Amino acid sequence: MTLYRATFLHTPVNPFHHSDALKIEDDGGLLVQNGQIRESGSFADLKAAHPTETVEDLRGGLLLPGFIDTHVHYPQVRVIGGLGVPLLDWLDKYALPEEARFGDSAHAATVAREFVSGLISSGTTTALVFGSHFASAVDTLFQETEQVGLRTVAGQVVSDRMLRPELHTTPERAYSEGKALIEKWHGKGENRYAVTPRFSLSASEGILEACAALMKEFPGVHFTSHSNENLKEVQTVRQLFLKSRDYIDTYEQAGLLGRRSVLAHNVHMTDRELGAMATHNCTSAHCPCSNSALGSGFFPLKRHLAAGVRVSLGTDVGGGTGFSMLKEGLQAYFMQQLLGDSGVPLEPSHLLYLATRAGAEALEMDGQIGDFSAGKAFDASLFQPPEGSTMQAVLNNAHSTERALASLFAGGTQADVKRVWIGGKEVFTRRETAQAEPVSA
Ligand SMILES: O=c1[nH]c(=O)c2nc[nH]c2[nH]1
Numbered sequence: 001m002t003l004y005r006a007t008f009l010h011t012p013v014n015p016f017h018h019s020d021a022l023k024i025e026d027d028g029g030l031l032v033q034n035g036q037i038r039e040s041g042s043f044a045d046l047k048a049a050h051p052t053e054t055v056e057d058l059r060g061g062l063l064l065p066g067f068i069d070t071h072v073h074y075p076q077v078r079v080i081g082g083l084g085v086p087l088l089d090w091l092d093k094y095a096l097p098e099e100a101r102f103g104d105s106a107h108a109a110t111v112a113r114e115f116v117s118g119l120i121s122s123g124t125t126t127a128l129v130f131g132s133h134f135a136s137a138v139d140t141l142f143q144e145t146e147q148v149g150l151r152t153v154a155g156q157v158v159s160d161r162m163l164r165p166e167l168h169t170t171p172e173r174a175y176s177e178g179k180a181l182i183e184k185w186h187g188k189g190e191n192r193y194a195v196t197p198r199f200s201l202s203a204s205e206g207i208l209e210a211c212a213a214l215m216k217e218f219p220g221v222h223f224t225s226h227s228n229e230n231l232k233e234v235q236t237v238r239q240l241f242l243k244s245r246d247y248i249d250t251y252e253q254a255g256l257l258g259r260r261s262v263l264a265h266n267v268h269m270t271d272r273e274l275g276a277m278a279t280h281n282c283t284s285a286h287c288p289c290s291n292s293a294l295g296s297g298f299f300p301l302k303r304h305l306a307a308g309v310r311v312s313l314g315t316d317v318g319g320g321t322g323f324s325m326l327k328e329g330l331q332a333y334f335m336q337q338l339l340g341d342s343g344v345p346l347e348p349s350h351l352l353y354l355a356t357r358a359g360a361e362a363l364e365m366d367g368q369i370g371d372f373s374a375g376k377a378f379d380a381s382l383f384q385p386p387e388g389s390t391m392q393a394v395l396n397n398a399h400s401t402e403r404a405l406a407s408l409f410a411g412g413t414q415a416d417v418k419r420v421w422i423g424g425k426e427v428f429t430r431r432e433t434a435q436a437e438p439v440s441a
Pocket residue numbers: 073087091095198199226229290316319
């Protein structure tokens with residue numbers, strides 16, 4: 001067993017429901033055996049109870065539960081930064097041409113490495129991933145995540161209209177390729193499968209039926225898609241699905257909504273749609289950087305909470321601007337501030353919860369990951385800014401550990417991630433480089 005000594009913070013309960021949800025151990029101890037946390041508390045108590053265990057000293061930074069990104073696109077790493085256009089134009093101009101390249105296995109393998117290393121080096125240990133339209137590229141992604149150990153819920157993206165011909169499939173092929181991928185990867189190591197129609201705009205009723213058939217045949221799989229992101233998209237979906245009451249109803253009528261369903265965005269929601277999401281116990285993945293970059297709109301967090309809809313956080317790379325869940329937390333905070341009375345004032349506890357435990361709940365993995373309680377896997381990220389950096393000065397002089405957490409969300413980047421563990425295995429260690437010196441006159 002290893003006794004990790006660290007300043008750690010976590011949210012074992014939901015801060016939107018409990019005012020004391022943020023738990024802080026300034027000099028904490030986590031006793032880890034076979035990748036699982038056996039005991040969690042103060043270092044002094046754990047050391048007294050286990051005087052002979054090996055101690056690994058992680059003091060000097062903040063240890064957080066590994067981030068859980070609940071909406072991120074594997075084939076969009078290289079289109080990060082396509083600014084200046086709304087969703088449907090962004091898809092045509094940036095995302096879809098790049099996604100059409102994933103029939104090329106060498107390209108798919110190179111980007112799979114970029115994608116997985118981008119996530120773990122940002123402190124993300126679990127991700128709900130929008131895969132590729134090409135089954136072979138999804139297989140490549142799972143091979144990479146299995147090798148690295150990233151906890152991954154992913155699936156083949158399916159569509160049969162309004163994208164481009166290379167990205168279209170048929171209901172029959174969507175079913176047969178999905179079935180083969182599920183049988184190969186769902187439950188293998190830390191991989192799970194998510195049935196993934198791209199969005200109702202690009203999916204006929206036949207595609208949604210094929211998705212439902214897979215979910216009926218394999219009840220443990222997850223479901224993910226997009227919904228209510230952009231007004232033009234919403235209007236088009238309304239015209240395409242004349243028998244549906246609204247956007248959410250297109251998925252609801254197909255029988256795709258349940259406890260393991262995560263819908264990204266949900267910016268333009270009716271009260272009926274929020275009620276339906278609450279009834280089906282599914283989750284909205286809020287992607288604030290993407291919503292800002294694409295000008296999609298302000299996420300109605302207050303209305304989600306009032307309706308009892310679960311909310312988690314996603315980076316939405318590449319509509320979003322990078323893999324940092326710290327940046328997503330900050331952008332969520334900014335947008336709620338800008339909403340004034342219609343917004344929810346977010347505190348550090350909310351940001352940490354949204355970036356960690358909320359994702360575990362969205363994926364129904366909260367019995368296993370999401371916080372540092374005894375019994376959870378040791379999935380953790382150590383944030384320790386480089387020597388001489390501004391962030392180091394800020395954290396070292398924070399008035400409290402809670403303030404340090406707020407500062408980390410405000411100014412932390414990938415450069416501040418020092419070490420990352422998944423199930424007790426260290427999957428990322430920062431290479432220390434020579435310190436930059438100011439040039440003297
Ligand atoms: O943000 C988004 N990114 C996408 O790739 C996409 N496809 C459909 N809807 C989408 N929204």
